[in-house]
Amino acid sequence: xxxxxxxxxxxxxxxxxxxxxxxxxxxxxxxxxxxxxxxxxxxxxxxxxxxxxxxxxxxxxxxxxxxxxxxxxxxxxxxxxxxxxxxxxxxxxxxxxxxxxxxxxxxxxxxxxxxxxxxxxxxxxxxxxxxxxxxxxxxxxxxxxxxxxxxxxxxxxxxxxxxxxxxxxxxxxxxxxxxxxxxxxxxxxxxxxxxxxxxxxxx
Amino acid sequence: xxxxxxxxxxxxxxxxxxxxxxxxxxxxxxxxxxxxxxxxxxxxxxxxxxxxxxxxxxxxxxxxxxxxxxxxxxxxxxxxxxxxxxxxxxxxxxxxxxxxxxxxxxxxxxxxxxxxxxxxxxxxx
Numbered sequence: 001x002x003x004x005x006x007x008x009x010x011x012x013x014x015x016x017x018x019x020x021x022x023x024x025x026x027x028x029x030x031x032x033x034x035x036x037x038x039x040x041x042x043x044x045x046x047x048x049x050x051x052x053x054x055x056x057x058x059x060x061x062x063x064x065x066x067x068x069x070x071x072x073x074x075x076x077x078x079x080x081x082x083x084x085x086x087x088x089x090x091x092x093x094x095x096x097x098x099x100x101x102x103x104x105x106x107x108x109x110x111x112x113x114x115x116x117x118x119x120x121x122x123x124x125x126x127x128x129x130x131x132x133x134x135x136x137x138x139x140x141x142x143x144x145x146x147x148x149x150x151x152x153x154x155x156x157x158x159x160x161x162x163x164x165x166x167x168x169x170x171x172x173x174x175x176x177x178x179x180x181x182x183x184x185x186x187x188x189x190x191x192x193x194x195x196x197x198x199x200x201x202x203x
Numbered sequence: 204x205x206x207x208x209x210x211x212x213x214x215x216x217x218x219x220x221x222x223x224x225x226x227x228x229x230x231x232x233x234x235x236x237x238x239x240x241x242x243x244x245x246x247x248x249x250x251x252x253x254x255x256x257x258x259x260x261x262x263x264x265x266x267x268x269x270x271x272x273x274x275x276x277x278x279x280x281x282x283x284x285x286x287x288x289x290x291x292x293x294x295x296x297x298x299x300x301x302x303x304x305x306x307x308x309x310x311x312x313x314x315x316x317x318x319x320x321x322x323x324x325x326x327x328x
Contacts, residue, residue, distance in 0.1 A: 047224065047227060056212060059216060078227065137204070
């Protein structure tokens with residue numbers, strides 16, 4: 001499947017060239033300096049640039065708890081608005097956001113399970129490397145995709161890779177748009193359940 | 204992770220994305236306003252302190268300083284002893300003959316040749 005092949009490609013991709021890194025670093029410095037000045041536009045840009053990545057990280061840290069992950073993302077950005085200062089570059093900025101996120105998740109978990117707070121911290125330290133989080137989430141998604149039927153897999157691929165809409169998929173499958181739509185929602189629910197189960201099973 | 208997978212995960216597990224964005228930007232904007240206010244307050248305070256410092260330094264340098272107390276008091280406390288020249292000394296006795304001789308040790312002495320003058324003019328301690 002192209003989906004799986006692209007996974008292999010994305011993992012083996014070479015790191016970005018130096019000029020791209022420099023550009024990212026400059027952008028990160030600009031955004032952090034803007035937020036430090038109280039610039040709302042810079043803050044909005046910072047949010048749009050990092051919220052998805054931070055959410056995925058939070059999702060892994062919270063073992064698939066979407067609500068906790070969402071709260072964490074929100075807290076991190078509010079703290080960033082209040083406290084973010086100058087950064088050296090992109091990696092520095094991401095590490096700062098991830099560190100604050102980790103602290104927020106820990107606080108939430110501590111609130112939820114006061115008795116097992118120490119245990120929770122130990123687990124977090126083992127599983128909270130920002131760069132490892134994406135890999136963990138990707139593995140969970142791959143496992144969930146692998147269990148889909150060939151036809152369900154195709155529907156996901158058409159929608160997310162080929163950009164087909166429900167009507168176009170219906171035409172390919174020789175069925176109605178409504179049928180595709182409800183099937184698509186069922187597949188999404190299944191994937192979602194499996195990803196969350198996979199992440200929570202790491203507890 | 205490639206962008207398609209990121210999009211898929213985001214759509215699968217982050218259904219509150221739009222609501223959260225709105226709420227976060229709102230809360231963040233409040234923080235940023237507070238931050239801007241603090242910066243402005245800090246800058247204003249610093250500027251005011253600078254102006255105050257410069258003004259104080261200006262007045263310190265331009266105000267005429269009163270002379271030291273010792274300088275005023277010293278003439279009154281210790282009036283300078285004015286020495287008389289030989290001529291001035293001799294001029295003090297215009298009505299009689301008087302001479303001034305220098306002794307071997309360098310001291311000077313008034314001589315009144317007329318009897319009774321010395322007793323008249325000089326009061327022995």
